[in-house]
Amino acid sequence: MPEKKNTTKKVFNLESVLKSKGFSAFMAALFAIFLGLIFGFIVMTVASPANSLPGFRTVLLGGFRRLGDVFYFATPILMTGLSVGFAFKMGLFNIGASGQYTMGMFFALYVGFMLKPADGIHWLICVLAGFLGGLLWGLIPGVFKALLNVNEVITSIMTNYIGMYLVDMLIQSNGAMYVPSKTRTAYLPQSAQLPPLGVDNSSVNISIFIAIFIAVILYIILNKTVFGYELKATGYNRFASQYAGMSGKRNIIITMAVAGALSGLGGAFAILAPSTIPGSSMTYEPINIIAANGFNGIAVALLGNSSPIGIIFSALFISHIQRGGTLASLFGYKPEIIDIVISVIIYFSAFSMLMKSILDRIVKKRREMRTKDHAETGGKDDPDADNPARALDNDKKGVN
Amino acid sequence: MDTLYYLIQNTLPVAIPLLLVALGGMFSERSGVINIALEGIMLFGAFFGCLFVYFIEGTGMNPQTILLLAMLVAAVSGLVYSFLLSFAAINMKADQTITGTAMNMLVPAAILLFSKMNFNSDGVTTNTNFYIREVPVLGRVPVIGKLFFQNTYITVYIGFFLLAVSTIIFYTTRFGLRLRACGEHPHAADSVGINVYLMRYAGVSISGILGGIGGFFYAVGVMDGNTNGHTGVAGFGFLALAVMIFGQWKPVKIFFAALFFAFLRTLAYSIALIPFLDELNINQTFYKILPYLATMIVLAFTSGKSRAPKAEGIPYDKSQR
Numbered sequence: 153m154p155e156k157k158n159t160t161k162k163v164f165n166l167e168s169v170l171k172s173k174g175f176s177a178f179m180a181a182l183f184a185i186f187l188g189l190i191f192g193f194i195v196m197t198v199a200s201p202a203n204s205l206p207g208f209r210t211v212l213l214g215g216f217r218r219l220g221d222v223f224y225f226a227t228p229i230l231m232t233g234l235s236v237g238f239a240f241k242m243g244l245f246n247i248g249a250s251g252q253y254t255m256g257m258f259f260a261l262y263v264g265f266m267l268k269p270a271d272g273i274h275w276l277i278c279v280l281a282g283f284l285g286g287l288l289w290g291l292i293p294g295v296f297k298a299l300l301n302v303n304e305v306i307t308s309i310m311t312n313y314i315g316m317y318l319v320d321m322l323i324q325s326n327g328a329m330y331v332p333s334k335t336r337t338a339y340l341p342q343s344a345q346l347p348p349l350g351v352d353n354s355s356v357n358i359s360i361f362i363a364i365f366i367a368v369i370l371y372i373i374l375n376k377t378v379f380g381y382e383l384k385a386t387g388y389n390r391f392a393s394q395y396a397g398m399s400g401k402r403n404i405i406i407t408m409a410v411a412g413a414l415s416g417l418g419g420a421f422a423i424l425a426p427s428t429i430p431g432s433s434m435t436y437e438p439i440n441i442i443a444a445n446g447f448n449g450i451a452v453a454l455l456g457n458s459s460p461i462g463i464i465f466s467a468l469f470i471s472h473i474q475r476g477g478t479l480a481s482l483f484g485y486k487p488e489i490i491d492i493v494i495s496v497i498i499y500f501s502a503f504s505m506l507m508k509s510i511l512d513r514i515v516k517k518r519r520e521m522r523t524k525d526h527a528e529t530g531g532k533d534d535p536d537a538d539n540p541a542r543a544l545d546n547d548k549k550g551v552n
Numbered sequence: 553m554d555t556l557y558y559l560i561q562n563t564l565p566v567a568i569p570l571l572l573v574a575l576g577g578m579f580s581e582r583s584g585v586i587n588i589a590l591e592g593i594m595l596f597g598a599f600f601g602c603l604f605v606y607f608i609e610g611t612g613m614n615p616q617t618i619l620l621l622a623m624l625v626a627a628v629s630g631l632v633y634s635f636l637l638s639f640a641a642i643n644m645k646a647d648q649t650i651t652g653t654a655m656n657m658l659v660p661a662a663i664l665l666f667s668k669m670n671f672n673s674d675g676v677t678t679n680t681n682f683y684i685r686e687v688p689v690l691g692r693v694p695v696i697g698k699l700f701f702q703n704t705y706i707t708v709y710i711g712f713f714l715l716a717v718s719t720i721i722f723y724t725t726r727f728g729l730r731l732r733a734c735g736e737h738p739h740a741a742d743s744v745g746i747n748v749y750l751m752r753y754a755g756v757s758i759s760g761i762l763g764g765i766g767g768f769f770y771a772v773g774v775m776d777g778n779t780n781g782h783t784g785v786a787g788f789g790f791l792a793l794a795v796m797i798f799g800q801w802k803p804v805k806i807f808f809a810a811l812f813f814a815f816l817r818t819l820a821y822s823i824a825l826i827p828f829l830d831e832l833n834i835n836q837t838f839y840k841i842l843p844y845l846a847t848m849i850v851l852a853f854t855s856g857k858s859r860a861p862k863a864e865g866i867p868y869d870k871s872q873r
Contacts, residue, residue: 199669245649273817302855305588305649306797308792310844317844321837441782450653486668488781491661498654499636502646 177457181466184455188459188497192489207483214479215472220354223423226471228253230363231418232449232468234370235290237458239411242403243387246295248308249415250446251315252286256416257436257443259285261337264424265329274343275424279362282420283413287444290412291317291405298401303514304408312442320438330438340433345426353428359421366414372462381408391442405415415480417443450511451494454501470494559818561703565773567814569594569766569785570710573792574799574806576762582722582749582801583755584735586865588652589634590763590788592659595779596633598771599663601626602676602779609680616706619682619772623710623765630764631757633659634754637755644747645867656789664781675780677691677711682706682772707769708801714762719803729753735861738868749870766792794847800859812850816843 187321192211199202214360234247239246246252259283269277293307323330323337331338374380385393386400394400422445427433452470456462477490573590580587580702585591601622636655667675684725686692687701700708722728733741734751735829770788771779795813797804820839823829 195665199665247653296852300852300855302848302851303797305849306790306794306851309787310794310848313787313844314841314848317837317841321835325835404634447653451657454650486665488661488665488668489849490667492658495654495658495661497639498657502640502650502654503644 167486171308178551181455181457184497184500186306187500188493191496192493195489195492196485196526203483207480207485210480211473211476214476216463218475220351222471222475223360224354224356226467227360227363228418228422228445229448229452229465229470230464231421232446233452233456233463234251234460235414236449237453237456238414239407240371240453240458242383243409244407245305246308246411248311248448251312252289252412252415253419253446254319255315256286256288257419258422259292261329264340271343274344275346278344278424281414283457286416287409287413290408294405294408298404314338316442319442320521324436326348336435336437345432345433346424347533355425355428364464367460367464367532451498454498554696557698558825560699562857563814563818564708565705566811566817568707569770569788570792570795570814571711571810572714574598574795574810575790575803577793578801578806579755580759581864582735582861583731583752584738584861584863585756586648586751587637587756587759588649589637589655590682590792591785592656593633593760593763594767594770594785594789595631597626597630598767598779598785600629601768602678602703602771602777605680605777606676609678615680615682618680619706623768626764627761631760633866634655634760635755638753642752643691648865660781667781674782675778678777680760680777682777705773707773708856715807722803735863738863746776783826798850816846
């Protein structure tokens with residue numbers, strides 16, 4: 153997590169780090185993770201007491217044995233996480249990441265099968281198609297919200313279902329893409345697959361770098377551009393920003409389109425990933441189920457406090473414990489344990505306000521103890537010593 | 553004519569879960585708490601209801617008695633699960649949408665875990681037949697008997713009963729008025745001595761009870777008494793939210809909205825039985841999309857002047873009065 157520099161103090165000290173917004177968000181996330189893992193451990197102990205310790209250790213550390221896979225599975229949820237987080241900055245809840253993800257995946261597949269451009273750029277065009285598919289699908293809730301005042305949560309849930317049914321139908325009715333005997337899509341041509349990074353037994357590929365690069369770009373857009381400023385201002389107070397002359401409607405549409413495009417890229421990255429078995433590829437099975445990676449994106453965004461940089465780390469973390477959860481099946485545990493851990497983590501990360509105030513109280517207590525020491529050695533005892541600091545902190549929240 | 557009877561007989565068991573869950577959402581939102589967790593609450597209620605049926609069906613009890621008892625179990629489990637939301641939203645002032653999302657994610661995972669470990673399957677499968685072929689006496693009444701008292705479930709009548717009770721509580725009791733006040737202007741309500749926290753707890757708890765019952769009725773009327781963690785309740789909790797918005801947060805309008813969506817869904821799944829639609833030879837998936845598409849179109853026309861409770865989603869903070 154990047155710590156905001158405290159401009160009032162030139163010297164780096166622990167206290168300014170402790171007070172910074174990024175740090176308290178980080179601590180809140182850590183606390184939520186801690187509670188989620190404890191809950192997971194309890195569930196594992198209840199399920200099978202004898203194996204709980206080695207099983208839990210596998211959940212925690214197993215991912216390190218499969219680092220390539222951790223990065224590979226982190227890529228799609230990093231993209232959907234960025235999508236949800238970006239919309240969150242505007243105060244929009246993009247629960248429709250799943251539909252946009254599926255749409256992006258379909259567009260990428262379609263270009264992969266139907267177009268035959270030069271080999272070197274084929275996968276690039278597929279990725280761009282995925283971008284476009286997600287963008288179109290994100291545009292719908294955006295337009296509905298901006299122009300027709302329909303709650304984006306409901307429309308994006310509806311577009312999840314519509315997108316899923318539509319894509320399944322389109323794939324099943326396309327002879328070139330679908331193999332009815334296997335109830336799956338056919339293998340993509342090699343040229344449409346993303347260049348691998350050459351890790352043994354892992355599909356990790358170039359898209360993880362693209363995803364991280366996009367996260368950095370988003371960070372810059374959010375923090376260094378007028379658009380990013382307007383976006384966050386609208387997120388804080390829609391009416392005030394409108395009064396200040398920002399076009400709320402235009403920004404809502406752009407935000408949802410960008411969020412959709414990010415999810416669409418996630419779908420493209422997932423389906424275009426190279427397979428570890430030569431001559432095959434990733435396939436999609438149209439079985440009328442909403443893509444789980446969209447909902448995992450919500451978890452990633454919340455855990456990363458909607459900050460693009462935070463989301464990189466939270467995507468890696470969630471991918472890491474998911475790998476661990478898969479490996480824990482060696483001890484007879486089901487991978488669903490990880491889903492439980494993740495939902496508990498999200499539940500507690502919604503308490504972040506409360507956790508921040510607990511942290512503030514701890515910091516305050518430490519400072520009071522110090523002032524007391526100070527008073528005993530002859531300094532002035534000032535009970536209000538921390539008030540200006542808190543005012544400054546509030547000020548920062550308002551401006552940022 | 554038989555096709556019409558068939559459609560209506562099949563619409564009602566689908567409409568009732570939607571109706572009950574949307575009514576639950578209405579109680580919660582009119583008290584000021586957004587309840588996006590309805591999907592999870594439904595599945596939670598459905599699971600415990602079915603689990604109860606699974607354990608008790610061997611005793612040879614009358615199926616309808618089993619259903620009523622399981623309904624109570626589902627109501628209690630929905631209530632208990634909804635405390636997670638009320639605690640987070642009211643005491644902890646947490647973001648209600650995030651809390652709801654977490655609760656929705658938790659239930660399918662927990663059900664899958666439990667069922668895989670104990671039944672080696674994805675959910676609970678029961679064998680009790682809750683279907684009523686014909687209600688005695690009433691089923692013989694011309695037209696009405698065929699529409700409402702043949703090939704149905706007892707859930708339909710309970711649903712109508714709960715609709716009536718909810719409407720009365722909502723509009724004619726002191727409690728209903730106070731609850732609505734807390735969703736519109738909690739500070740004003742507090743200033744005249746209403747306990748906003750308590751009212752919101754009540755609103756969310758009622759939505760937990762109705763959500764649990766609705767979930768179990770979904771399992772009975774749509775899934776033949778089974779639950780599983782993979783398909784869950786197929787987005788009915790979210791559809792119920794759309795029904796609630798379409799019904800403008802008002803009980804009777806919600807009833808008609810629920811009928812509308814349930815009819816579309818029934819239509820989508822019975823195309824093969826309707827000769828003139830079957831002849832059109834349109835891909836079935838289009839009909840499956842229909843309820844969701846209709847929701848969006850309807851919302852586009854009705855959301856212009858939103859009647860959403862003014863204070864929904866905002867945690868109540870006494871100190872800001």
